[in-house]
Amino acid sequence: MTTAFIEQSASGAAAPRAAARPxxxxxxxTAGVGVRFESLAKRYNDLYAVDGVNLDVAPGEFLSILGxxxxxxxxxxxxxxxxxxxxxxxxxxxxxxxxRIPPHKRDIGVVFQNYALFPHLDVRRNVAFPLEVxxxxxxxxxxxxxxxxxxxxxxxxxxxxxxxxxxxQQQRVALARAIVFEPRALLxxxxxxxxxxxxxxxxxxxxxxxxxxxxQTVIYVTHDQEEALNLSDRVAVMxxxxxxxxxxxxxxYLRPANPFVAGFFGEANLFRGNAEAAxxxxxxxARLPLARSARGKAVLCVRPEMIVFGDKQKEGFPSLxxxxxxxxxxxxxxxxxxxxxxxxIMAVRHINTTDDAPPEGTRLTFGWDPELGHLMVxx
Amino acid sequence: MSEYxxxxxGRRLLIAxxxxxxxxxxxxxxxxxxxxxxxxxSFVIIPHELSLRWYQTLFTDTRWRNALILSLKLxxxxxxxxxxxxxxxxxxxxxxxxxxxxxxxxxxxxxxxxPLMVIGVGFYVLYARLRLLGGFVPLGAAHAxxxxxxxxxxxxxRLYSMDQRLEWxxxxxxxxxxxxxxxxxxxxxxxxxxxxxxxxxxxxxxEVVVAQFLSGPQMETLPRRMWEGIQMGGLxxxxxxxxxxxxxxxxxxxxxxxxxxWRPKARPAPARDKADRP
Numbered sequence: 001m002t003t004a005f006i007e008q009s010a011s012g013a014a015a016p017r018a019a020a021r022p023x024x025x026x027x028x029x030t031a032g033v034g035v036r037f038e039s040l041a042k043r044y045n046d047l048y049a050v051d052g053v054n055l056d057v058a059p060g061e062f063l064s065i066l067g068x069x070x071x072x073x074x075x076x077x078x079x080x081x082x083x084x085x086x087x088x089x090x091x092x093x094x095x096x097x098x099x100r101i102p103p104h105k106r107d108i109g110v111v112f113q114n115y116a117l118f119p120h121l122d123v124r125r126n127v128a129f130p131l132e133v134x135x136x137x138x139x140x141x142x143x144x145x146x147x148x149x150x151x152x153x154x155x156x157x158x159x160x161x162x163x164x165x166x167x168x169q170q171q172r173v174a175l176a177r178a179i180v181f182e183p184r185a186l187l188x189x190x191x192x193x194x195x196x197x198x199x200x201x202x203x204x205x206x207x208x209x210x211x212x213x214x215x216q217t218v219i220y221v222t223h224d225q226e227e228a229l230n231l232s233d234r235v236a237v238m239x240x241x242x243x244x245x246x247x248x249x250x251x252x253y254l255r256p257a258n259p260f261v262a263g264f265f266g267e268a269n270l271f272r273g274n275a276e277a278a279x280x281x282x283x284x285x286a287r288l289p290l291a292r293s294a295r296g297k298a299v300l301c302v303r304p305e306m307i308v309f310g311d312k313q314k315e316g317f318p319s320l321x322x323x324x325x326x327x328x329x330x331x332x333x334x335x336x337x338x339x340x341x342x343x344x345i346m347a348v349r350h351i352n353t354t355d356d357a358p359p360e361g362t363r364l365t366f367g368w369d370p371e372l373g374h375l376m377v378x379x
Numbered sequence: 380m381s382e383y384x385x386x387x388x389g390r391r392l393l394i395a396x397x398x399x400x401x402x403x404x405x406x407x408x409x410x411x412x413x414x415x416x417x418x419x420x421s422f423v424i425i426p427h428e429l430s431l432r433w434y435q436t437l438f439t440d441t442r443w444r445n446a447l448i449l450s451l452k453l454x455x456x457x458x459x460x461x462x463x464x465x466x467x468x469x470x471x472x473x474x475x476x477x478x479x480x481x482x483x484x485x486x487x488x489x490x491x492x493x494p495l496m497v498i499g500v501g502f503y504v505l506y507a508r509l510r511l512l513g514g515f516v517p518l519g520a521a522h523a524x525x526x527x528x529x530x531x532x533x534x535x536x537r538l539y540s541m542d543q544r545l546e547w548x549x550x551x552x553x554x555x556x557x558x559x560x561x562x563x564x565x566x567x568x569x570x571x572x573x574x575x576x577x578x579x580x581x582x583x584x585x586e587v588v589v590a591q592f593l594s595g596p597q598m599e600t601l602p603r604r605m606w607e608g609i610q611m612g613g614l615x616x617x618x619x620x621x622x623x624x625x626x627x628x629x630x631x632x633x634x635x636x637x638x639x640x641w642r643p644k645a646r647p648a649p650a651r652d653k654a655d656r657p
Contacts, residue, residue: 116548
């Protein structure tokens, strides 16, 4: 799954890069390298903020690290950038161990949530900063700054003060500043969190297309599921300092590894119980059919949109009964809460002009395609 | 709000009190200005005849002029020394462990709290042993200690309010620790450094207690000369010219500081704070 995505982004890179090549000099913009976490851990006193993370980020991959507050995702970011050093484990950039290398020698571009532009410098000097500290020749600095500002559509603002820019413009400048020195990877810390919603969606597209055309490796830290799903080749879900699952957006939704992941991406009806070959026996004693036989303590996950009612039920679907507690109209979908012997069930139905919402108190039969139920066996 | 709570009479009383306070602060500082431009040598507040002769004395009389030049030199020496040491100390303290930082900050601010007399006598005894009394550099160094807090306080405050992520950003962009200080930290501190420097300069320029102890017989600073001028009974009216010059200097310095600090700066970005940042 992963490799397919990488090939796709690598082939997408060729054409736009050629177009962006300046008239003279060597082309700017290097493809990213891979990042590898080997049992990486960070302990504060006796508390593990990050606990034994193993992860391989492929060159040119867009990987999000997603988790709620306190999940350890920010510590992972600080470890990659080098602002904190790991208690144990290794971090490799390409084939170089960077665990003990100070941040200014890592060659990783970082984009911060609050932009962290230097207020005493104008846009041009902000973008030139990483080149100036590397003592790059003046005309080369001018050429690269022009290239980077062009890439983020900020060329006409080169002489502005940072305080004269809007949030979105500041974030573009921060992005230009992070790519101008041809870093080996890009690290982004909730770069869009401070922007309003419409701008956020636009910027998501821009970041994605910039990443594709550069072939950069991006590690993107966020707490926003939608953003992570929208942008990423793969998403690494963190909770309590541990990686819960690293997978493609589709698999995270359809094949969550555990109830935390299932609950984190959208709504889920979760049934606890035991898998007994072809059937799943809930704690309340109901038998639900399984598509594949399994054994052991498990949680069955059924997404609300997979629930079908009455005559739409088919052969082999579980046949259950429930009472409508509440119906809510939410644009194109209808959300139905049911009270059932198995506990509360949430279902959604796409609005269909011939259907009316079932009134409260209606008794309905419902079920789902066992193929779509996802069983999470717990060790 | 206050109108509603105080009523009309209460409001009038409050305004009257406010004006009284303002006048009580300003009048003593201003009262010598008209005196200094009176021609005769009586201390009347509203002069009969205007003249700049006392200013002329200040700049032509060798004793007054030497005192003025010495004080200016001393203030420059002490405030430059204190600014360099104070900025470095503030940056150092900001990076120390919290407990140590607290202790160090207190130590560096102590010269402002400890009575001048104590510091003066202390330096006097020390310098007498080391045979340093009456030297320009030793006196300048003692003054630098006195004015160190004036630099430490604003620079520390600015450092404290500075976004640490600017330093992180600089590091991630390839700037080593020294480059980060020179290219990012110091430019951010510029207004605070200038303010600290100006306060330090003014304080050193008219400091009299410690100077009295340490300057020995030959070195006569301006405040010492004034002190003598008052004590000698004759009441040299040149003093009023000096105070006016000092007042103008202080006002200019304060205008300079406020305009620097009120210059429009980059508004901090509306960042959401993160609960899980270690």
